[in-house]
Amino acid sequence: MNDLDSLCQSSLFSEIAPNDIKKILKCLSATRKEYAKDEMIVREGDFVNDIGIILHGIAQSTKLNIAGKQIIVSLHYPGGYTAVLTAVSRGRKCPMSVQALEPLAVLFIPVKNILSRCTKLCMVHEQLLGNLFDSIAERALELHDRNDCLIMPTIRDKVLTYLIRVSSEVGAQTFSIPFDREALAEYLDVDRSALSRELAWMKRDGLIDFYKNEFKLLNN
Template identity: 30%
Template sequence: MDISVLHNSILFKGFDDTEISELLKALNAAEKKYKKGTMIFSSGEITDKLCFVTAGSVTVESNDMWGNRTILNLVGEGQFFAESYALLPDVPMLVDVCAAVDCTVVFLSMKSLADLNDTIRARLLANLLTITTRKNLHLSSRSFHTAPRQVRGRIMAYLNTESVQKHSREFDIHFDRQQLADYLNVERSVLSNELSKMQRDGLIRCRKNHFEII
């Protein structure tokens, strides 16, 4: 397991390599590799594992019984998922988690938090609070992106957020076309058609996942 990747994560901020190694043992860390498309968690499952992506990316999705998919989040290298469920292990998951590409995930057992000394536990929980707060902000952003009724409004809201976060009118996004369509809760063909119209109208330039707001 590559300690350097963990060292740069929010969860282990302020911990040195020795402390991280000790925490990994205390939290029964387990590393697993997944092929693209593999389901990591399914809705209805219960877990006490906080999950850290060390390579690749995963999608957090809502899939209904009629086959409709909504992407709630794309979790990339250095990011966490399932933190809320890990701290509430009696609550069934309401989402699916799937490998977006070949990926590696480290699982940390939150049941073992009680076994840590008070100082270490307090530092770890403070970092975990930062993670959950950022995740809540991200989910709030998605509500802004899907609030407009028109597809163009959703695209513009999403691109505006990306531009603000990256301090540039030109940037790459993490989603491919299908993932972006699922995230914005629109059909892919409708999304592609609207992007073409926006380019003709002189609002944007785009190629694959690269965008420029004009």
């Protein structure tokens, strides 16, 4: 997948023609940067002035809880954003870190250039602004979905809340999740050993079946 294909997948450029994307990137003074595996793109506490769009590779957002334990907030794929909410929040520090999980390329666009009026591609810029607001709402809802898992009182409730949501999103009872056991434990903010035990008990009780990161919901 080339850079333009990734940008066409980004919600920021929804309903914008590929040729217009090329033109408006120049107007927006967009810059491309590459990162090595495990390199930090944004650190918790940084000021962020640019919207980052992933061109290739996968990144993850993490933060430290009060005990110093790393918690996975979300994963970011080509076409997705890095710290979009912080970029548009006008001076707030980023509440989480963003790290490359594999070699990564990111396109950075100064948010002030998106919010400024453009005299050359007005209709395209109007679409871009609308897309930006839609993207902000989408990102906020993603965080809301994760919070739904975190507020559940038991590990079983957290797991079921997450798996039912993924099943609903893909429209199937059998599906893959993007996490291994350690990452899923971090995402749900639970102990890995306790999670493994609970998954085994849920399988015994006929709630789920699974192999590695392949899951099937039963009786739901």
